[in-house]
Amino acid sequence: MDIQVIINTIWVLVTAKLVFFMNLGFAMVESGFTRTKNTTNILSKNFIVFAIASLAYLFLGWGLMFGDGNGFIGLKGLFLLQGPDNSPLTGNDYRGVYSALSWVKVPLYAKFFFQLAFCGTAATIVSGAVAERIKYLSFIIFSFLMCMFIYPVVGHWVWGGGWLAKIGMLDFAGSTVVHSVGGWAALAGILLLGPRFGKYENGKTNIIPGHSLPLATIGTFVLWFGWFGFNPGSTMTADPVAISHIVVTTNTAAATSIISSTITSYILLGKPDLGMTLNGCLAGLVAITAPCAFVTVGASIFIGIIAGILVVLSVLFFDKIKIDDPVGALSVHLINGIFGTISVGLFAKDKIAGISTGNGLFYGGGVKLLKIQLLGVVSVGIFVFTLSLIFWYFIKKTIGIRVSLREEIEGLDIGEHGNIAYPEFYIKKTYF
Amino acid sequence: MDIQVIINTIWVLVTAKLVFFMNLGFAMVESGFTRTKNTTNILSKNFIVFAIASLAYLFLGWGLMFGDGNGFIGLKGLFLLQGPDNSPLTGNDYRGVYSALSWVKVPLYAKFFFQLAFCGTAATIVSGAVAERIKYLSFIIFSFLMCMFIYPVVGHWVWGGGWLAKIGMLDFAGSTVVHSVGGWAALAGILLLGPRFGKYENGKTNIIPGHSLPLATIGTFVLWFGWFGFNPGSTMTADPVAISHIVVTTNTAAATSIISSTITSYILLGKPDLGMTLNGCLAGLVAITAPCAFVTVGASIFIGIIAGILVVLSVLFFDKIKIDDPVGALSVHLINGIFGTISVGLFAKDKIAGISTGNGLFYGGGVKLLKIQLLGVVSVGIFVFTLSLIFWYFIKKTIGIRVSLREEIEGLDIGEHGNIAYPEFYIKKTYF
Amino acid sequence: MDIQVIINTIWVLVTAKLVFFMNLGFAMVESGFTRTKNTTNILSKNFIVFAIASLAYLFLGWGLMFGDGNGFIGLKGLFLLQGPDNSPLTGNDYRGVYSALSWVKVPLYAKFFFQLAFCGTAATIVSGAVAERIKYLSFIIFSFLMCMFIYPVVGHWVWGGGWLAKIGMLDFAGSTVVHSVGGWAALAGILLLGPRFGKYENGKTNIIPGHSLPLATIGTFVLWFGWFGFNPGSTMTADPVAISHIVVTTNTAAATSIISSTITSYILLGKPDLGMTLNGCLAGLVAITAPCAFVTVGASIFIGIIAGILVVLSVLFFDKIKIDDPVGALSVHLINGIFGTISVGLFAKDKIAGISTGNGLFYGGGVKLLKIQLLGVVSVGIFVFTLSLIFWYFIKKTIGIRVSLREEIEGLDIGEHGNIAYPEFYIKKTYF
Amino acid sequence: MKKIEAIIRPEFLLKIKKELEKIGHFGLTITDVEGCGKQGGIIRNWRGEKYKVEFVEKVKLEIIAKDIDVEKIVKIIINTARTGEIGDGKIFILPVESVIRIRTGEEGDAAI
Amino acid sequence: MKKIEAIIRPEFLLKIKKELEKIGHFGLTITDVEGCGKQGGIIRNWRGEKYKVEFVEKVKLEIIAKDIDVEKIVKIIINTARTGEIGDGKIFILPVESVIRIRTGEEGDAAI
Amino acid sequence: MKKIEAIIRPEFLLKIKKELEKIGHFGLTITDVEGCGKQGGIIRNWRGEKYKVEFVEKVKLEIIAKDIDVEKIVKIIINTARTGEIGDGKIFILPVESVIRIRTGEEGDAAI
Ligand SMILES: Nc1ncnc2c1ncn2[C@@H]1O[C@H](COP(=O)(O)OP(=O)(O)O)[C@@H](O)[C@H]1O
Numbered sequence A, B, C: 001m002d003i004q005v006i007i008n009t010i011w012v013l014v015t016a017k018l019v020f021f022m023n024l025g026f027a028m029v030e031s032g033f034t035r036t037k038n039t040t041n042i043l044s045k046n047f048i049v050f051a052i053a054s055l056a057y058l059f060l061g062w063g064l065m066f067g068d069g070n071g072f073i074g075l076k077g078l079f080l081l082q083g084p085d086n087s088p089l090t091g092n093d094y095r096g097v098y099s100a101l102s103w104v105k106v107p108l109y110a111k112f113f114f115q116l117a118f119c120g121t122a123a124t125i126v127s128g129a130v131a132e133r134i135k136y137l138s139f140i141i142f143s144f145l146m147c148m149f150i151y152p153v154v155g156h157w158v159w160g161g162g163w164l165a166k167i168g169m170l171d172f173a174g175s176t177v178v179h180s181v182g183g184w185a186a187l188a189g190i191l192l193l194g195p196r197f198g199k200y201e202n203g204k205t206n207i208i209p210g211h212s213l214p215l216a217t218i219g220t221f222v223l224w225f226g227w228f229g230f231n232p233g234s235t236m237t238a239d240p241v242a243i244s245h246i247v248v249t250t251n252t253a254a255a256t257s258i259i260s261s262t263i264t265s266y267i268l269l270g271k272p273d274l275g276m277t278l279n280g281c282l283a284g285l286v287a288i289t290a291p292c293a294f295v296t297v298g299a300s301i302f303i304g305i306i307a308g309i310l311v312v313l314s315v316l317f318f319d320k321i322k323i324d325d326p327v328g329a330l331s332v333h334l335i336n337g338i339f340g341t342i343s344v345g346l347f348a349k350d351k352i353a354g355i356s357t358g359n360g361l362f363y364g365g366g367v368k369l370l371k372i373q374l375l376g377v378v379s380v381g382i383f384v385f386t387l388s389l390i391f392w393y394f395i396k397k398t399i400g401i402r403v404s405l406r407e408e409i410e411g412l413d414i415g416e417h418g419n420i421a422y423p424e425f426y427i428k429k430t431y432f
Numbered sequence D, E, F: 001m002k003k004i005e006a007i008i009r010p011e012f013l014l015k016i017k018k019e020l021e022k023i024g025h026f027g028l029t030i031t032d033v034e035g036c037g038k039q040g041g042i043i044r045n046w047r048g049e050k051y052k053v054e055f056v057e058k059v060k061l062e063i064i065a066k067d068i069d070v071e072k073i074v075k076i077i078i079n080t081a082r083t084g085e086i087g088d089g090k091i092f093i094l095p096v097e098s099v100i101r102i103r104t105g106e107e108g109d110a111a112i
C-alpha cells in the first residue's frame, strides 16, 4: 500500500487519540472547578458525552457534515457512513460522496474517528458551563442534538465544502467550528437555565470556589497535551514542516497566555491566581487553534498574550452581567474562539507553513480576510445560538432542564445519581 | 532499512506505550473503587505489578509463549530472549526460534515490549478482585507465577502457534488471552480468600462503596485511551485499513456499552449510577477486544449493548452468590472476556478488515467458528482456573494469603505498609 | 518529501509530546509528596515552569545550546531561532548555523520542540526540591535564568558540539544534561533556602509526610510513560533497532529499581514503603537515561538494582546532613543522574544498539570512557552548582527567596496565591 | 453563663449566624457531626446496588451566652432551623462555671 | 437529664448503636476526634523513615439521656467498647439543664 | 472534676500538649472546629475574584481535670496560646459529674 497512506493514517489516528484523551482533561477541569456535591454529576456528564457524540455522529452527524450536498448541509451518504467512498484513494481516483475530505490520504474510518473526536470536544464544552444545576437527562438530550445537527451543520459550512469554505473562511483546527460552537450552545443553555442558587443575591455576587485544584491542574495539562493532537493533527497529513510549525505556534501561544493571564490576575487581585493561570493556558490554546498553521511563531506570541488578558477580563465581565458560568467555559471557548478566528484575519502570513492563505491585515493583506473571518464568526454565532436556544427551550418545556431547588442545595450527586463522589471524606457543608 | 519496518516499529512501540499506560488506568479504577484505608496497598500492588511482570516475562514468560515448541508450551529460546532471532527479517528470511511472530516486521525487542505490556495487563486485573484483604507479598508472588507460567502458556496456545491457534480459535487482541485469563486467576484467588470482613453478614450484603469517583473516572478514561493502543496495536503492523477499522469498532462498542449499562442501572436503581457507567465502558471494551478486527461497525454496536447489560447483571449475580469482587473485575474481564470471545463466533464477517476469518453464525457461517471459540473459552478456563487455584493454595499454605482480621479492619495501608494514603484529610471511620 | 523525514518528524514530535506530558507527572509527584497547605503553590510552580521554559529557550536558550560557536557556548543564531537553517536537509546539503543537530532529518521546529521539552524537564526538577518555602516569583526568575543560560550552556558542551562532546562524553538522553543539571541547581537552591520550618528541631528530624499517595502514583506512572518518549525519542531518528532496544533497557532498569528500592525500604523499615517504591522507579529511569542506548538489557538489570538501593540510602543521607529536600529530587535526579552517567563508563558495550561507543570498564574497554564520564560529571557539577549559587544569591539579595515564617506556617497557598487547593475538605492542622 | 449546644441541619447555619448578629451576638463555634435519631439513615447507590448510610450529617453549634441571652438565642435557633420534618435537631443547655478570653485574660460575662 | 460523652475506638461505634437500639434508645450524635492519653502515638513510615503521629483517632459519642437511663447506657458502652488494652477511652457525664426539640418545641424528657 | 474546653489557634496545639506533659497531664481530646467572633472571616481569591470565608479554623481542646489541676491547666493554655491578636480563642469550664475509664471501669479522679 502507498507508504504515504500508512504514515498519514498513523498520524491521524495517533493525534485523534490525543484529542479523544482531552475528554479526560475536560472532565477534570470541570469537576475541579465545581463543588464536591456535584462532582459525580459532572463526571457522569463528561464521561457519557463522548458515548453520545460517538453515536450521534455515527448515525447522522458525519453525513450532514461531510456528505456531498449544498452550501448548507450534506445530503448524501447521511446515515452510518454508508455512502460509497473509496478512500484512501484521492484526487481523480476518488469515487464517493464525501468529497470534501477526498484530499486526505487515509481510510474512511480514520477520517471518521478523527472528526468524531472533534465533535465530542464541542459537546463536552457545554457541560462545564451548565454545571451544578442542569438535569442529567436534559444535558444528554441536548448533547445528542448538538452532535447530530448543530455541530455538523457548522462543520459543513467551514470544513465540509459549505458556503463559508467557499468564500475563503479559514479556521484551521476549529476556534470557531469546535470552540465557539460549544461556547454559543453553552451560552444559550445558561440563559435558559439561570444562575446557580445563591450565586447572585441581592445585587451581590457570591463566589463559589471549585473543590480541587489538583484535579483542575491534571485536566489542564491533559488538555494542553491533547492540543498537540488537536492542532497539528488537523493537517490530516503527515506534512513535516506544517506539523512542526503548528506544534511550536500552539505551544508558544499557550506559554504567553499563561504568563499574561497570571500577570493580569496578579494586578487585579494582588496575588497570582492558579485558576486564572489554568484558564489562561486554555484561552491561549483556543485562540491559536484557528491560526496555528497560518501565522508565524512571533505572531503566536502576541495572540497568546491577548488571549490571556481577554480571558481574565471576560470572566469578570460575565459575572458582572450575571451570566453564571461555573468553569469559565464562555471566556475560554466562546470569547477566545472568536478572537482566534479573527486573529487569522489580522496575523495570517501567506504560506508560512506551506498553506496558501493570503496575508492578514498586519502583513499588508488589507481587511479582505478579516471581513470574511468576521462574517464567519457572526453567521456561525447567530445560527448556533438560535438553534441551541430552540433546542434548550424545547427540552425545558418538555422534561425540564433544571433540577429542583432542594436537589440543587443538597447536590446533584444525590438527586440525580444517588451517589456521592467522596463518601469517606469529611466535606464542609455549603450553605447555598 | 526497509521503510515498512520503520513504520511498523513506530506503530508497535507507540501502541505498546499506550497499553503500558493502562497500568495507571487500572491503578486509579481500583483505588477509586475501594476504601481509603486500603488505598496505599492497592496503589502499591498496581504499581509494582508491572515491574514483576517485566522481570517474569523477560526471564521466562516470553520464551514459553513464543519460543518454538509443541502445541502446549514454547521450548526454545526460553530464557531472557536469548534464542537466535534475526527479526525484523520475516518469511523465508527469518532465522530464529520465535517463529510464531516471524511474520511481524519489527525488531525482536519491539515484539517483546508490546507483548510484555499485554502480560502486565493480565496480571493487574487480579489486583482489584482480591483487593482489601490480600497480603502484599502473596499478591506479588502470585503475579510473578502468573506472568511466568499461566499467561504465557495460554498465550502460546492462542497466539504462539499452539493448539488453539491451530484449530482456528480467533482472539484478536485478547478477550480470552488477556482478560479472561486475568479473570479466572482472580476468581480462584477470591474463592480461596473469601469475602472481605463485614461484606456478607447474617445473610445480608453490606455494600462497601469506593472512596473516590474522580479517581475511578480518571482510570476509566485512561483505560479507554489505552485501549486505542491495545486493540489496533494488536495488528503489530501498520495496516491503515485494519487499524482504522479497529479504532472505530472499539470506540463504538465502548459507546453503546456505556449507554446500555447506564440505562440498565437506571432501570434497576431508579437513578443512573456512575460506577456502572464506568464499568459498562470497560465491559464494552473487553468484549470488543477479541472481535474488533473481525466484525462490522454495525455488529460492534450490538456487542457493546450486550456487554453493558451483562456487566450490570453480572455484578449483582456475583454479590448474590457471595463472591466478593470489590471492583467488578470478574464482571468486566471474565464475563465479558468470555462473551467477547464467543461473539467472534456469532458476528465474524470474513475479511471485513482484511483478515480472513470465515463468517460467524449470524453471517451464515454456521456454528463451526462458534464451537471453536467455545472450546477455547472452556479449555482456557479450566486450565487457568485450576492452575491458579493450585498456585493460590500453595501460597496460602506457606506464607498465607490473607491479612489478619485486625489488620483488615484497621486497613491494609497501616498493616502492610505503615503508611496512609491521605494523612492530612479527615476520613470517616468505617465499622467493617 | 523524503519519506525518512516524514517518519522521523512523526517520531520526534510524538516522543516530544510524551516528554511534555512529564510536566503533569512532576506536578503530581511533587504535590503528592508535600502538604495540602502548599499544594496550590506547587501546582502553580510546576504549571508555569513550562511556559517560562518555552519563552526562555525560544528567546535565547536554543541559540546558546545549538548555535555554532566555540566549545563553551553557541554564538550564532542566538535569538528566536533566527539563524539560517535549511533543515530537514542534512549532511553536505545542510546550510545553517545549528550544525550540531544537522544530522537530524527533521524540520527545525521539530528539533526545537523536542529540545524544549527536555529543557522544561530540567527546570521542573528544581521545583520539588525547593518546595514549601520558596517565593513563587523567585522560583519563576530562577527558572527563567536556568532555561536561558545554565541548561543551554551545559547542553552545548555535551549535545551542542561543545568540549565534552569533543572529548567523547556520552550522555544519551540526559542523565547529566537534564537530571544532574536540575539536581545541582536544586541543591544550590536548598542550601541558600535552608530547611523547612520544623523539619530539624533540636537535633531531631521531624518527618513531614506528603498529602496524597494517589497523586504521587499518578505522577510516577505518567513519568514512566513519558520516559518512553524521553529515552527512545533521543535518537531523533526512527531507527527501529535502536528505539526498540532503548525501550526495553529503559523499562527493565525501572523494573529492577522498583524491586530493589522496595526491598531496601522493607529491610530498613520492616515494611515496604510506597513512597520509596515510587522514588525507586524514578531513580532507575534517571540512571538508565544516559546509558539506555549503550548497554545490554542484562546490564540495565544491574543499573536498575543499584539505582534503587542508591536512592533509598541517599534520601536518608540527605536528611542526616540536614539538607531538606521534600520530594527526594536530589536522590532521584542528582545522585542517580551522576550514577547513570558513570555507569556508561562501566557498562557500555560497543555498538549494542548500533551506536559506536567503545566498551566500558566491565566489557574490557578499560577506564578510558569512565574517566571521560567522570570528568563530565565533575565539570558539569562545578559549573552548574556555582552558577546556580550565584543566581540564587542574587535573587536572595534582591527580592528574597524565602517566604516569611508566618506564611510558611499558614501555608504558601494562602500567602502566595490567596487560594487553597481543597477548600471543601477538612484538613488536619499541622503544627509546623 | 450557659452553653447552648444545637444540633441542626447544615443548610441553616449561615441564616442562624445572620440572625444572631442582628441581636448583637457574634461568638460561636461549629463542629461537623453526624447523628441519628428518629430520622432514619439515607439510601445511596453504589455500582448497581442500594445501601443505607446510618448517620445523617448535621452541624453542632456551640454558643456560650449570658444567662439573660439564652432564651433569645434559643428562640432564634428554633425559628430559623425548623422545617417541621423529622431531623430538625435538638438544643441542649448546659451550665458553665467560667469563661476566659485567652487574648486578654478577661473572665466571666466580659469574656463572652 | 445528663449528657454522656464517650470517647471510644471508632470500630465499636456501630455495635454500640445497635445495643442502644435494643434498649430503645435511638438519639445520638458523633464527632470525629483525636486524642492522647496513656496510649502513645502511632508509628508510621514515610519515604524510608519512621515518624510518630501524636494523636490517635477516636470517636466521640454524645448522648443526652434521662437520669434513669444513664446507668444502663454507660454499662452498654463499657461492655461493648472494652478491649482491655490501653486506648479504650473514657466516659464523662455532665449535667444538662434543658433539652428542646427544634421540630416541635417540646422540652425536657419528652424531647430526648 | 471539671471539663476544660479551649478554642485555640491550631498552630499552638502541639506546644500546649508538651507543656501539659511537663506538669504530668497526658489526657486530652481534640476536635477540628470552625468559629466566629470578633475575628472576621478570611479573604480568599478564586479565578479572578475575592471572596470571604465566614468561619475561621480553630481547634477545640477538651480536658477533663481534677478540680485542683484546673487552674494550672488554664494558665498553661493562656500562656502558650496567646498572641494578643484578635482570634486567640476562649476557655470554658464546665462541671462534670463523673468520669469512667472504659478499659478498667475505674471511676472518678482515678479515671482521669
Ligand atoms: N438523645 C440524643 N442525644 C444526642 N443527640 C441527639 C439525641 N437525639 C437526637 N440527637 C441529635 O439530633 C438529630 C436529630 O434528631 P431526630 O430524632 O432525627 O429528629 P428530630 O429532632 O426532628 O426528632 C440527630 O441526628 C442527632 O444528631
Ligand SMILES: Nc1ncnc2c1ncn2[C@@H]1O[C@H](COP(=O)(O)OP(=O)(O)O)[C@@H](O)[C@H]1O
Pocket: E007, E034, E035, E036, E037, E038, E039, E040, E056, E058, E085, E086, E087, E088, E089, E090, F026, F027, F028, F029, F030, F062, F063, F064, F065, F101, F102, F103, F112
Ligand atoms: N483527661 C482527659 N481529658 C480528655 N480526654 C481524655 C482524657 N484522658 C483520656 N482522654 C481521651 O481518652 C482516650 C483514651 O485514653 P488513654 O489514656 O489512651 O487510654 P485508657 O482510656 O485506656 O486509659 C484518649 O485518646 C483521649 O481522647
Ligand SMILES: Nc1ncnc2c1ncn2[C@@H]1O[C@H](COP(=O)(O)OP(=O)(O)O)[C@@H](O)[C@H]1O
Pocket: D026, D027, D028, D029, D030, D062, D063, D064, D065, D101, D102, D103, D112, F007, F034, F035, F036, F037, F038, F039, F040, F056, F058, F085, F086, F087, F088, F089, F090
Ligand atoms: N460566645 C462564644 N461561644 C462559643 N464560641 C465562641 C464564643 N466567642 C468566641 N468563640 C470562639 O472563640 C474564637 C475566637 O474568638 P474571637 O472573638 O474571634 O477572638 P478573641 O477570643 O481573641 O476575642 C471564635 O472563632 C469562636 O470559635
